[in-house]
Amino acid sequence: MANLNINIGKLQLKNPVMTASGTFGYGTEFSDFFDISRIGGIFVKGTTLRDRQGNPYPRMVETPSGMLNAVGLQNKGIDYFINHIYPTVKNIDTNIIVNVSGSTIKEYVETAEKLNSLEKIPAIELNISCPNVKEGGMAFGTNCLSAAQVVKVVRRVYKNELIVKLSPNVTDISEIALAVEAEGADSVSLINTLLGMAIDSEKRTPILSTITGGLSGPAVKPIALRMVWEVAQAVKIPVIGMGGIMNAADAIEFMLAGASAIQIGTANFIDPTVSIKVLDGINDYLDRHGYKSVTEIIGALEI
Amino acid sequence: MKKFMLDLIVKKNEVLNNQYSLLILTSHNKLPEMLPGQFAEVRVDHSPTTFLRRPISINYIDYETNELWLLIQIVGDGTRKMYELKAGDTLNLIFPLGNSFSLPEKKDARILLIGGGVGIAPLLFWGSYLKERGYTCNFLLGGRSKDNLLQLCEFERFGNVYTTTEDGSHGECGFVTQHSLLKASNFDYIYTCGPTPMMKAVASYASKTKANCEVSLENTMACGFGACLCCVTDTTEGHLCVCTEGPVFNITKLKWQI
Ligand SMILES: Cc1cc2nc3c(=O)[nH]c(=O)nc-3n(C[C@H](O)[C@H](O)[C@H](O)COP(=O)(O)OP(=O)(O)OC[C@H]3O[C@@H](n4cnc5c(N)ncnc54)[C@H](O)[C@@H]3O)c2cc1C
Ligand SMILES: Cc1cc2nc3c(=O)[nH]c(=O)nc-3n(C[C@H](O)[C@H](O)[C@H](O)COP(=O)(O)O)c2cc1C
Ligand code: FES
Numbered sequence: 001m002a003n004l005n006i007n008i009g010k011l012q013l014k015n016p017v018m019t020a021s022g023t024f025g026y027g028t029e030f031s032d033f034f035d036i037s038r039i040g041g042i043f044v045k046g047t048t049l050r051d052r053q054g055n056p057y058p059r060m061v062e063t064p065s066g067m068l069n070a071v072g073l074q075n076k077g078i079d080y081f082i083n084h085i086y087p088t089v090k091n092i093d094t095n096i097i098v099n100v101s102g103s104t105i106k107e108y109v110e111t112a113e114k115l116n117s118l119e120k121i122p123a124i125e126l127n128i129s130c131p132n133v134k135e136g137g138m139a140f141g142t143n144c145l146s147a148a149q150v151v152k153v154v155r156r157v158y159k160n161e162l163i164v165k166l167s168p169n170v171t172d173i174s175e176i177a178l179a180v181e182a183e184g185a186d187s188v189s190l191i192n193t194l195l196g197m198a199i200d201s202e203k204r205t206p207i208l209s210t211i212t213g214g215l216s217g218p219a220v221k222p223i224a225l226r227m228v229w230e231v232a233q234a235v236k237i238p239v240i241g242m243g244g245i246m247n248a249a250d251a252i253e254f255m256l257a258g259a260s261a262i263q264i265g266t267a268n269f270i271d272p273t274v275s276i277k278v279l280d281g282i283n284d285y286l287d288r289h290g291y292k293s294v295t296e297i298i299g300a301l302e303i
Numbered sequence: 304m305k306k307f308m309l310d311l312i313v314k315k316n317e318v319l320n321n322q323y324s325l326l327i328l329t330s331h332n333k334l335p336e337m338l339p340g341q342f343a344e345v346r347v348d349h350s351p352t353t354f355l356r357r358p359i360s361i362n363y364i365d366y367e368t369n370e371l372w373l374l375i376q377i378v379g380d381g382t383r384k385m386y387e388l389k390a391g392d393t394l395n396l397i398f399p400l401g402n403s404f405s406l407p408e409k410k411d412a413r414i415l416l417i418g419g420g421v422g423i424a425p426l427l428f429w430g431s432y433l434k435e436r437g438y439t440c441n442f443l444l445g446g447r448s449k450d451n452l453l454q455l456c457e458f459e460r461f462g463n464v465y466t467t468t469e470d471g472s473h474g475e476c477g478f479v480t481q482h483s484l485l486k487a488s489n490f491d492y493i494y495t496c497g498p499t500p501m502m503k504a505v506a507s508y509a510s511k512t513k514a515n516c517e518v519s520l521e522n523t524m525a526c527g528f529g530a531c532l533c534c535v536t537d538t539t540e541g542h543l544c545v546c547t548e549g550p551v552f553n554i555t556k557l558k559w560q561i
Binding site: 023024045053054056058063064067071217272273 | 522
């Protein structure tokens with residue numbers, strides 16, 4: 001059996017398989033199905049400063065090999081997380097990482113500050129795909145300047161591992177990655193969902209209450225893989241890859257493209273035990289190819 | 304209640320007509336306990352257009368014969384694949400999911416279960432459960448025509464059955480909420496599952512007659528076990544997931560205009 005340990009900056013992972021924010025609840029939703037402490041990390045739901053109800057129903061539609069969602073960051077806010085959820089999840093024997101969102105820079109900063117003091121939260125993932133309310137609703141992460149700005153101020157207050165999650169809805173994702181690296185991001189994760197749309201032709205109406213939503217699942221995998229490859233070449237900090245991973249082969253492809261670790265999202269809905277299967281599959285692959293450590297396959301793509 | 308992901312075996316798939324079938328599933332092991340109102344998330348294999356699992360109500364469970372029944376109505380590719388399953392095939396289910404109907408306080412409560420179309424599915428299990436515990440049930444089942452009225456013989460085992468069809472081919476002509484039973488009698492508890500306009504009409508009748516009323520919602524779902532927050536309905540407590548806080552809701556909790 002190969003060594004599966006990986007470090008993402010200061011973050012130590014027992015293996016590179018983690019679950020993506022918004023698709024794995026707080027982890028406990030999955031504990032009937034498998035021992036969730038076996039995976040390398042759990043990225044919990046998008047958390048904001050205050051309670052959010054999210055968007056009106058319908059906020060999901062199935063698409064060819066994927067789905068669109070418009071959940072809109074429904075969560076009970078950071079204080080609720082600290083007082084009611086943290087006491088339970090801190091006992092899970094793996095990395096619990098909080099995905100932080102906001103509509104203003106101040107919200108990001110205040111939420112990140114509150115997470116500093118939680119001993120069992122070793123990292124945060126800054127979701128910069130949210131609309132920047134001050135700037136007319138354009139996502140922070142779709143422009144180098146605003147992406148850099150939010151990372152800069154959060155970096156000043158947040159001491160632990162700062163992962164910045166990149167939006168794929170941009171012309172050149174490596175530019176954004178370089179901009180956040182320059183402001184002190186410890187690592188980047190990508191991709192968040194791709195903006196899409198679905199229409200009911202019989203009713204001549206959009207299906208989602210918000211008209212557009214975020215596409216995820218195997219439909220986005222080739223795009224995600226290409227973006228991970230581009231970003232991994234551009235930056236020096238570690239890259240966490242995701243987007244449509246359904247099995248071990250998919251996960252290994254992301255690592256070969258340059259990801260140091262991966263996250264599994266939508267696949268959890270279809271097979272709640274998929275992350276363990278991916279982990280076992282990576283192990284088999286390493287043995288089969290005679291690798292001693294999983295680190296050997298990071299960026300090992302031969303061109 | 305512990306959730307399982309299991310491969311069940313198709314013991315029999317009884318075609319009821321060209322739209323509906325009754326899938327009888329079994330397992331080599333004892334089936335887990337489940338409650339009326341709960342559902343399963345069914346993985347549909349070999350259907351290129353079906354990516355997510357499909358939520359299907361527990362229609363009936365027989366612990367003695369170790370059988371789990373699912374009533375299937377074809378509406379698209381996923382349900383068509385389930386309709387086409389053959390004895391001996393396997394089917395992967397995540398279950399039991401969701402909450403359940405709540406028992407009336409008094410054994411002599413006047414109880415009415417109203418179902419429309421495939422919405423009758425959870426009511427059979429609920430009826431059998433009530434009867435086992437000494438309650439007396441009435442079933443009011445509606446469909447477009449007699450082809451949409453299913454399992455009538457099964458329902459008769461557990462209580463009195465009344466029917467309506469929109470074309471008058473069985474029972475009274477019209478919608479369930481127009482049935483003469485509703486004018487002739489009063490009920491303490493009404494449970495309903497079916498198309499949303501029907502459930503809203505039932506809810507409105509229930510609130511007028513001061514009956515306690517629970518409805519079983521069928522919101523679209525991605526996971527079915529509380530992980531994605533896609534399936535919410537608006538309630539007095541804000542957005543709640545239909546898959547974990549429901550599918551059964553008391554109408555006083557919903558923000559329906561009735
Ligand atoms: C808790 C719950 C219990 C259910 N119980 C049963 C059951 O016992 N038996 C049964 O046959 N069906 C049941 N359903 C409905 C069933 O899940 C859908 O019919 C099924 O997912 C459709 O899949 P498909 O691939 O056949 O059709 P698709 O191709 O997915 O859909 C066909 C058409 O139906 C519409 N549609 C699909 N699902 C829904 C929905 N949930 N609400 C409104 N419109 C929808 C689609 O928009 C589309 O127009 C239940 C649903 C829920 C949420
Ligand atoms: C229902 C749903 C909710 C999501 N919520 C969040 C969120 O709160 N924050 C975030 O950064 N990403 C969120 N995502 C994006 C995922 O974390 C992931 O980046 C994306 O789905 C791509 O991976 P996948 O194809 O494996 O799902 C969500 C995705 C889905 C499907
Ligand atoms: S369907 Fe995923 S939370 Fe209800």
